[in-house]
Amino acid sequence: MHNISFRRRFVNFLGIGAIVGATLVVLMPLFLIMGTVIYRGIGSITWAFFTRIPQPVGETGGGMANAIVGTAMIMGVAALIGIPLGVGSGIYLAEYGRNASGNIVRFTADVLNGIPSIVIGITVYALVVLIQHHFSLLAGGIALGIMMIPTVCRTTEEVLLMVPQSVREAALGLGIPQWRTTLSVVVPSAASGIITSIMLACARVAGETAPLLFTAFGNQFWNLKLNQPTAALPLQIFAYAISPYEEWHRMAWAGALVLILSIMATVILVRFATSRGMLKGAH
Amino acid sequence: MDPGIRVQELNAWFGGTQALHDIGLEIPSRQVTAIIGPSGCGKSTFVRCLNRMHETLPNATVKGKVTISGLDIYGKGVSPVTVRRRIGMVFQKPNPFPTMSIYDNVAAGLKLNGFSNRRQLDEVVQRSLEGAALWDEVKDIMKKKSGASLSGGQQQRLCIARALAIEPEIMLMDEPASALDPISTSKIEDLIFQLKQQFTIVIVTHNMQQAARVADLTGFFLMGKLIELDKTEKMFTNPSDKRTEDYITGRFG
Amino acid sequence: MRAQIKLPVKQDSAPAGAESPSSNGTGAAADKPLSLVPAAFKIKFQTKNNAFADGTFRTLVILCALSVMVIVGLIAFELVRQSHLSMAKFGFKFLSTSIWDPVAENFGALPAIYGTLVSSLLALVLAVPLSLGTALFITEICPRRLRGILSLLVELLAAIPSVIYGLWGIFFLAPLLRTEGQPFLARYFGWTGLFEGPKYGIGMLAAGIILAIMILPIITSISREVMLAVPRQQREAALALGATRWEVLRIAVLRNARAGIFGAIILGLGRAIGETMAVTMVIGNRPEIARSLFAPGYTLASMIANEFSEATSDMHLSALVEVGLVLFAITLIVNAIAQFMIWSITRGMPARNIA
Ligand SMILES: Nc1ncnc2c1ncn2[C@@H]1O[C@H](COP(=O)(O)OP(=O)(O)O)[C@@H](O)[C@H]1O
Ligand SMILES: [Mg+2]
Numbered sequence: 001m002h003n004i005s006f007r008r009r010f011v012n013f014l015g016i017g018a019i020v021g022a023t024l025v026v027l028m029p030l031f032l033i034m035g036t037v038i039y040r041g042i043g044s045i046t047w048a049f050f051t052r053i054p055q056p057v058g059e060t061g062g063g064m065a066n067a068i069v070g071t072a073m074i075m076g077v078a079a080l081i082g083i084p085l086g087v088g089s090g091i092y093l094a095e096y097g098r099n100a101s102g103n104i105v106r107f108t109a110d111v112l113n114g115i116p117s118i119v120i121g122i123t124v125y126a127l128v129v130l131i132q133h134h135f136s137l138l139a140g141g142i143a144l145g146i147m148m149i150p151t152v153c154r155t156t157e158e159v160l161l162m163v164p165q166s167v168r169e170a171a172l173g174l175g176i177p178q179w180r181t182t183l184s185v186v187v188p189s190a191a192s193g194i195i196t197s198i199m200l201a202c203a204r205v206a207g208e209t210a211p212l213l214f215t216a217f218g219n220q221f222w223n224l225k226l227n228q229p230t231a232a233l234p235l236q237i238f239a240y241a242i243s244p245y246e247e248w249h250r251m252a253w254a255g256a257l258v259l260i261l262s263i264m265a266t267v268i269l270v271r272f273a274t275s276r277g278m279l280k281g282a283h
Numbered sequence: 284m285d286p287g288i289r290v291q292e293l294n295a296w297f298g299g300t301q302a303l304h305d306i307g308l309e310i311p312s313r314q315v316t317a318i319i320g321p322s323g324c325g326k327s328t329f330v331r332c333l334n335r336m337h338e339t340l341p342n343a344t345v346k347g348k349v350t351i352s353g354l355d356i357y358g359k360g361v362s363p364v365t366v367r368r369r370i371g372m373v374f375q376k377p378n379p380f381p382t383m384s385i386y387d388n389v390a391a392g393l394k395l396n397g398f399s400n401r402r403q404l405d406e407v408v409q410r411s412l413e414g415a416a417l418w419d420e421v422k423d424i425m426k427k428k429s430g431a432s433l434s435g436g437q438q439q440r441l442c443i444a445r446a447l448a449i450e451p452e453i454m455l456m457d458e459p460a461s462a463l464d465p466i467s468t469s470k471i472e473d474l475i476f477q478l479k480q481q482f483t484i485v486i487v488t489h490n491m492q493q494a495a496r497v498a499d500l501t502g503f504f505l506m507g508k509l510i511e512l513d514k515t516e517k518m519f520t521n522p523s524d525k526r527t528e529d530y531i532t533g534r535f536g
Numbered sequence: 537m538r539a540q541i542k543l544p545v546k547q548d549s550a551p552a553g554a555e556s557p558s559s560n561g562t563g564a565a566a567d568k569p570l571s572l573v574p575a576a577f578k579i580k581f582q583t584k585n586n587a588f589a590d591g592t593f594r595t596l597v598i599l600c601a602l603s604v605m606v607i608v609g610l611i612a613f614e615l616v617r618q619s620h621l622s623m624a625k626f627g628f629k630f631l632s633t634s635i636w637d638p639v640a641e642n643f644g645a646l647p648a649i650y651g652t653l654v655s656s657l658l659a660l661v662l663a664v665p666l667s668l669g670t671a672l673f674i675t676e677i678c679p680r681r682l683r684g685i686l687s688l689l690v691e692l693l694a695a696i697p698s699v700i701y702g703l704w705g706i707f708f709l710a711p712l713l714r715t716e717g718q719p720f721l722a723r724y725f726g727w728t729g730l731f732e733g734p735k736y737g738i739g740m741l742a743a744g745i746i747l748a749i750m751i752l753p754i755i756t757s758i759s760r761e762v763m764l765a766v767p768r769q770q771r772e773a774a775l776a777l778g779a780t781r782w783e784v785l786r787i788a789v790l791r792n793a794r795a796g797i798f799g800a801i802i803l804g805l806g807r808a809i810g811e812t813m814a815v816t817m818v819i820g821n822r823p824e825i826a827r828s829l830f831a832p833g834y835t836l837a838s839m840i841a842n843e844f845s846e847a848t849s850d851m852h853l854s855a856l857v858e859v860g861l862v863l864f865a866i867t868l869i870v871n872a873i874a875q876f877m878i879w880s881i882t883r884g885m886p887a888r889n890i891a
Contacts, residue, residue, distance in 0.1 A: 096597065109604050116837055118840050234697055
């Protein structure tokens with residue numbers, strides 16, 4: 001019927017081939033990086049890695065226990081800041097912000113999302129570290145918390161808007177006040193989507209290094225105090241990676257393995273739950 | 284004692300466009316008043332003005348007087364939330380709360396307002412479900428199953444039960460059966476017949492047979508204006524306005 | 537005073553009365569309590585004015601929203617305040633001179649600006665075709681079952697932390713470039729002047745490649761969303777005209793999604809410009825402008841990461857904050873353009889809503 005010219009068929013073949021090829025090339029780094037991290041890191045994952053703190057240069061057998069705990073504590077502070085502010089502003093956008101002032105907030109949140117993490121690090125340094133007079137766990141948590149806000153905010157808005165207007169009307173029509181309607185009817189209907197967004201935001205922020213460089217700063221020893229410099233997994237990986245010692249490089253790979261596996265496990269878990277309908281997707 | 288509704292000079296707008304023009308009427312207590320009229324004539328807007336739901340839409344405004352038991356619900360200092368607690372509303376599309384069990388759906392109006400006596404809640408839920416003719420169908424599953432798991436007709440009766448649970452004086456129903464199959468529709472109509480012993484009922488319908496079956500009075504709306512309100516019988520046999528006659532004989536709309 | 541509630545039970549639902557004493561003869565019984573809700577609660581419930589609680593809640597969420605604006609405002613304010621010293625001393629020369637000498641306290645950020653632009657543009661050149669190809673594959677070609685898994689893999693690529701990209705860059709990519717990639721490029725493309733000089737492995741080229749990998753996911757996922765938004769009829773119309781599959785993609789999909797794709801690319805550029813750790817680890821960190829991509833360089837972000845905690849003089853610190861301010865300004869403009877492009881086609885909704 002159609003007599004497609006040889007040239008067009010050839011171009012079609014080339015074009016589709018290029019698309020398939022591009023996809024393969026894009027997936028390659030993922031497997032290369034995962035492969036390298038597992039191959040180089042797995043050997044140094046020992047019991048000591050999770051229970052000991054770093055050893056001085058030349059001694060073998062240290063671990064990253066303090067960095068793992070440090071990251072957990074920084075994430076705790078970050079969550080305390082990022083979740084309420086993110087969810088709160090998301091509620092504002094969905095329930096009160098269908099207007100010009102809402103658009104300003106929306107735009108500002110997108111701007112905040114685009115600010116390089118290192119710039120947030122400098123700002124928190126100026127606002128917290130300079131005032132406290134030393135680097136601290138708190139400052140690190142604040143920096144990461146700020147980074148969580150825009151993601152949580154925008155996805156919260158998105159999932160709240162997916163709750164049908166008729167559900168809000170039903171509640172208002174029963175004489176349930178607006179704030180109760182939002183908190184007890186609308187938010188629970190979107191809860192799974194909000195949880196998804198929070199977990200993805202945590203996963204994204206947990207591996208951040210740049211904002212911690214001049215806030216949490218890093219620490220070779222244990223620290224559980226809010227106002228003291230503290231170790232964090234990504235910081236420790238960075239310090240070890242750029243060091244000249246073979247043994248520390250091994251520790252860097254092991255740290256990378258632990259970090260990457262926990263982040264990917266979170267992402268895969270969330271996505272799996274989403275596809276099974278246990279969590280409603282943010283996407 | 285008389286929860287009839289008196290409406291005077293009621294006007295409503297969506298932004299710049301006026302949806303209701305100078306509506307004035309009286310709705311008697313413990314009777315069913317049907318509102319009919321072609322699509323877009325302002326029927327929904329009108330009933331939503333009776334419990335101050337209209338103003339929850341963006342840019343929607345109301346002016347006028349609606350008096351219930353001597354209280355002007357648009358008067359100064361009257362909280363819309365307080366008004367809505369005395370008036371039950373059932374919407375066109377069944378809208379149970381998706382995350383709540385059947386039981387919690389019915390209890391929501393009281394629970395979310397701080398009523399927590401379990402035993403009394405149980406009684407209210409049972410009585411409301413009985414009132415909505417749903418008790419027998421759900422009594423064994425009401426704490427396990429979500430409201431969304433019911434069929435469309437059951438969901439609508441659940442919404443009626445939910446409105447009954449706040450023990451309102453007036454029931455507003457906006458085309459409650461238009462999304463339902465004929466059997467569910469007849470169940471809802473039976474229910475309306477029973478409920479009118481206790482409530483003042485205003486029902487919007489685009490189905491004239493339905494109005495003829497359930498309503499004591501019928502009001503005809505056209506382009507945001509009330510054309511006439513009269514005994515249902517008279518409206519359907521001998522309306523005083525030519526436009527009503529045209530509508531019910533199917534000459535337009 | 538109030539209408540009293542007495543709910544009827546349909547006569548034909550006979551068993552109900554037998555089973556439960558409370559519904560016994562509900563139909564007409566006048567001896568039952570008319571309201572089940574105690575009068576005291578009822579009065580409270582029907583008169584309680586919730587205006588205060590509503591106002592409080594509203595104020596709370598408005599404060600949350602304001603916090604977003606305050607944070608962005610504070611970031612801008614602190615950057616300007618802390619870089620005051622350097623701005624006063626160097627003025628616009630800060631942006632146009634190439635001497636970066638902490639010892640003599642003489643600071644010009646041009647090499648870092650140059651390095652930022654070159655590494656980011658290199659990343660775009662490498663990433664854009666690959667991302668668009670992948671997005672087309674996911675939306676238009678691959679079987680439905682594969683879609684989810686491919687999107688997840690792309691998301692996982694985005695989830696790898698920057699510092700791990702850097703680690704991999706130092707110990708895997710850079711050696712590979714040194715022994716394989718750079719000799720190859722020098723032999724065949726050395727004449728361009730872009731690929732000459734000592735082959736360290738680390739340098740501008742390594743940074744560009746790492747950045748490219750890092751921005752693949754964002755460009756891919758946003759392009760995918762705008763491609764999905766292209767109406768089906770557009771494709772069918774092209775097919776009906778006898779277009780080949782490739783022609784459908786080119787004419788119907790790419791052309792209709794171009795504004796959004798452009799937005800995705802700009803957003804990727806914004807990411808590349810602000811990316812810090814991985815670049816710091818592989819770019820070589822030397823404030824010089826060199827033509828060859830083999831040479832080490834510096835970016836605005838890596839300059840801050842490298843020097844900030846070691847800077848001792850106030851002027852050095854101030855100059856670094858000004859570098860941060862420049863970075864902030866560039867990403868702000870770039871992101872504003874990208875947001876505008878994406879908003880213009882999705883009308884303010886997040887791009888993924890339209891999928
Ligand atoms: N949310 C809204 N925004 C703007 N106009 C509306 C809205 N809802 C209804 N209208 C308009 O108000 C008029 C009355 O609508 P409505 O009361 O829903 O009519 P009915 O229920 O009789 O079909 C119609 O012209 C309709 O277009
Ligand atoms: Mg209607």
